[in-house]
Amino acid sequence: MLKLIHGADFHLDAPFAALSPEKARQRRAEQRQLLSRLADLAEEEGADLVLLSGDLLDGGETYQETVEALSHALGQIKAPVFIAPGNHDPYGPRSAYAGTAWPDNVHIFTSVQPEGVELPELGCVVHGAAFTTPQADRSPLMGFSAPRDGRIHLMTLHGDVAGQGRYGPIRPEDIAESGLTYLALGHIHACSGLQQAGETCWAYPGCPEGRGFDETGEKGVLSVTVEDDHAVSARFVPLAGRRYEIVEADVTGKDSAGEALRAVLPPSPSGDCCRILLTGQRSFGAPDLAALTALAQPSYFSVSVRDNTRPLRDLWQRAGEDSLTGLVLRALKGEKELEDRELAARFALAALEHGEDPCP
Structure with missing residues (x-):
């Protein structure tokens, strides 16, 4: 059995432009605290692997102290950590990924072509690929097929399932034909829950902390279990400090x-x-x-x-009109025995004027 922590889309050093400069600075500092919580969770869950599926860095302006905090936190994790750079933090010779000394347990994928890292002690192979430019209109899974050798084949990628855009569009058919046991994805900021295409399970964990009102509610990562028979289960774990x-x-x-x-x-x-x-x-x-x-x-x-x-409108103000609306309102107003004339009038006005349900 394998235990995985699957996270993505941390967007460290996001600008938080909607907040005051002081609170934006505070939020960026708080984002770095996510990294400690990730390391603590890996310890608590007894994780064998940590898969991070891109956009760990927001990419606009990355502070060196943030990269150092990321490197330090990942080095505290006792399990191997695999990173697939995304469209916001693509791998390149001048990227933070290339210019930083990473701990020995961290492997960063650097090519658009999937590569595999064998972990014989765990009976698995971890595959992955990287964005090397901010956009990619080719599926990172195109033509990929894991060997059917009895081992557990995992992959971490940044991409857009069923997307038609320029951020690694992935067809469900490509997932089904991949031969993977589990595909750990990043890019979509809402948790997808565990999905399946063919015999391959896949999921987006969503972002671990929201940055705006298009990212409401609980945010976090996935704790994934892969059984010896390749059965997969996933549990959402909240990680956000603020919602x-x-x-x-x-x-x-x-x-x-x-x-x-x-x-x-x-x-x-x-x-x-x-x-x-x-x-x-x-x-x-x-x-x-x-x-x-x-x-x-x-x-x-x-x-x-x-x-x-x-x-608030006067429901009966149009009752004197020489119109269908006036006729209906006069009829309702005259129904003294009607239990709720006002509610009936709201329904009538909504239907006659807007074709909508009445306002409460």
Whole structure:
């Protein structure tokens, strides 16, 4: 049996442009703490291998202290570590991968052509390939087929399954024909869960920590087990120190936006990054977003408030019109025995005016 830790898309030294310069610096420092948590997890899980599938570095501006922290953390792992550089951190003669002295347990793939590293003590072969330019329109799996020699064949790659773009598009058919037991992928920032094509299992772990509101919720890595009969199972392990969350605050029936906002704030500061969306129909004026943001700020590391509300409308204001809408509203208004005339009127207006479901 083999135990693997599969991670990808750390994007160390990302700019965090949406945050203030001070908080962006703090977030970059916190990203480096992910590396210690990765090393601790490998120890806790008793990992035989660690597969890192590209974009460990964001590539815009990489600080030497970050590369040193990465090298140090990977050197603390007692298992072999394999890195397949991605489109944000392609391998090249001037890349951080080429210009750094890496620990003996770290192997970095350097070619677009897959190469294999035999690990006889584990009864497996780890294959991998690298981006050597920021774009690659050729499948890194094209023409690859692992020998059927009874050993466990693994591969770590950065690429886009079923993608049509310029970031290593991989066809599911290529995965099915690869002869691999497990394909460890990077590039997609959402965890895919364990997938299968033919007899080959594959997965994206997603990024280990979100960087924006397109990367919400828990983020982490995969703990993968490969049995002696080549059966594969995978478990998601959260690793993020902070999360991005989008929360809705419904103002319908509330006396103020502040009342709606207080109802969704956490009971104690969460330390996460949050976007609060005000929704529903309001019976008061336009919300003061600056004041509401100040009210929410103590509850989060970073917070923004957006207004998606609509003024409360008089359901019966068009009842006097000489139109189909007016006719329907007059009929509903006259139905004194109708249990919920207002709800019926909302449905009628939504259908007549917009073809939509009614607002609450």
